[in-house]
Ligand SMILES: Nc1ncnc2c1ncn2[C@@H]1O[C@H](COP(=O)(O)OP(=O)(O)OP(=O)(O)O)[C@@H](O)[C@H]1O
């Protein structure tokens with residue numbers, strides 16, 4: 336279970352303080368599929384980054400399975416990112432020098448998984464996202480949709496309970512977007528918690544619950 | 556661990572252009588250090604080597620040096636030569652006549668200095684260090700043969716003189732039996748502008764019995780100063796004068812040259828220091844750039860669960876590999892450049908010397924490449940790995 340407590344992120348812009356996130360209290364149950372929508376600049380990415388332990392809040396806290404992540408040191412946070420969370424970016428963010436297989440295996444490399452094991456599992460994951468025939472392709476040799484599917488496979492690499500997607504369909508066409516949503520729905524059926532940010536009302540409608548944000552706040 | 560090496564290698568290989576540029580950036584810096592130092596050591600060795608080869612020599616002349624000019628006061632007698640020969644500690648002695656003569660080759664006449672002496676002794680002083688380029692050295696019975704210095708052969712007359720050409724010396728016909736190589740700096744003024752004759756032939760041609768120059772080789776260099784003093788006393792006694800002869804050891808000349816040499820060495824150290832700074836800045840720059848442009852990648856790795864230390868060790872391995880290759884390439888380039896520089900500088904300055912590539916210099920170059928390369932790769936990698944993943948990912 337994920338819980339945020341008065342989660343606040345303030346950016347200092349010159350003299351002005353920008354509240355990217357303002358006292359957000361949000362509970363997300365295990366196995367939930369939640370979509371977050373809202374206008375640009377409303378703080379959606381900021382919220383996901385904090386939940387995903389990619390950034391630190393100005394005040395407030397994120398609890399993951401009862402652990403106050405604000406109390407963890409750098410390595411503790413890295414461990415949460417590695418074991419509990421799979422993050423999918425809008426820009427895919429694959430490592431360009433590595434092929435699909437190696438990209439998917441990379442989180443397992445950092446988790447200290449044996450080479451044969453991680454390559455085998457990476458291959459299975461790529462097959463699962465429908466890229467079994469593209470495992471040796473470099474990111475530059477794949478379409479946006481294919482790259483995003485590699486990113487999804489990579490997010491699953493250490494078998495996380497939570498998958499977070501910041502506009503995972505934002506850079507692909509509608510049809511590919513549907514495929515990706517289908518994959519996420521499948522992951523949800525496996526019992527994983529899915530949190531996605533989207534601009535697309537249709538996609539949001541497929542989630543179990545939708546939350547709307549505005550001006551750094553989550554509306555009821 | 557092996558996986559990390561593989562990963563680092565992959566990233567080097569995939570970003571070939573960037574890696575090559577980084578390696579070159581490092582290599583150029585190291586090559587600058589290595590080549591400058593090697594050329595410097597080459598010069599040092601060429602000069603000291605030659606000086607050491609002459610260190611056992613004493614030149615004895617009938618005259619004195621006032622300021623920078625030598626004033627001849629007369630000539631030595633056979634008795635002088637015999638008395639000097641008797642001094643203990645002397646290995647070789649050669650007495651030479653020495654005077655200007657009118658020399659004619661084809662249609663051109665020119666005044667040239669003639670040196671005459673015992674062919675064996677003269678040979679041991681000049682033929683060994685300088686070398687004969689064409690023909691051979693004089694024999695005892697070469698009454699009408701001569702050996703000429705490099706400048707005599709090439710510069711003094713309209714045509715270049717070769718073996719078997721005829722020269723007219725003070726009206727007598729001589730045949731060139733040998734031509735010297737171009738002498739190195741230290742011997743150039745002793746060999747290049749001279750014509751060498753047997754003692755007998757020179758006495759005839761110069762119409763004199765006078766000995767103008769005695770050269771002595773001693774067994775023990777440490778005794779050279781004492782022996783020189785003794786030679787002076789013996790000859791001065793013979794002539795009943797206080798300051799008739801001068802006897803100069805090469806050692807005393809080496810000391811004078813030594814001061815000049817310290818200055819040269821100082822300049823070299825200065826150049827090396829500048830090369831080091833320039834190289835370091837170049838290496839830092841290429842390394843900083845190449846790691847900084849990968850801040851995004853570092854962010855991605857952290858976002859998918861890498862610890863800062865994982866990222867750091869990856870980049871350390873990568874920059875050590877790049878620095879190592881850069882260092883090796885730099886050492887090779889530097890050694891080659893040193894040879895080329897010493898060759899062309901040697902030709903330009905008329906000194907013959909080879910670059911001396913010392914293992915210490917190569918090791919030092921490698922050390923600089925590794926230390927500067929790894930440190931300047933480490934610094935931006937650490938900075939990037941300390942950013943929050945979001946910050947690093949956003950960095951473009
Ligand atoms: N690094 C930053 N420095 C300064 N301000 C920032 C920074 N990151 C975000 N902000 C500000 O915080 C606010 C929320 O940004 P955020 O990226 O969370 O919005 P978003 O809802 O994800 O928008 P979008 O739909 O365009 O992605 C914005 O006003 C933004 O300008």
Ligand SMILES: [Mg+2]
Nearest residue numbers: 379380381501
């Ligand atoms: Mg956003």
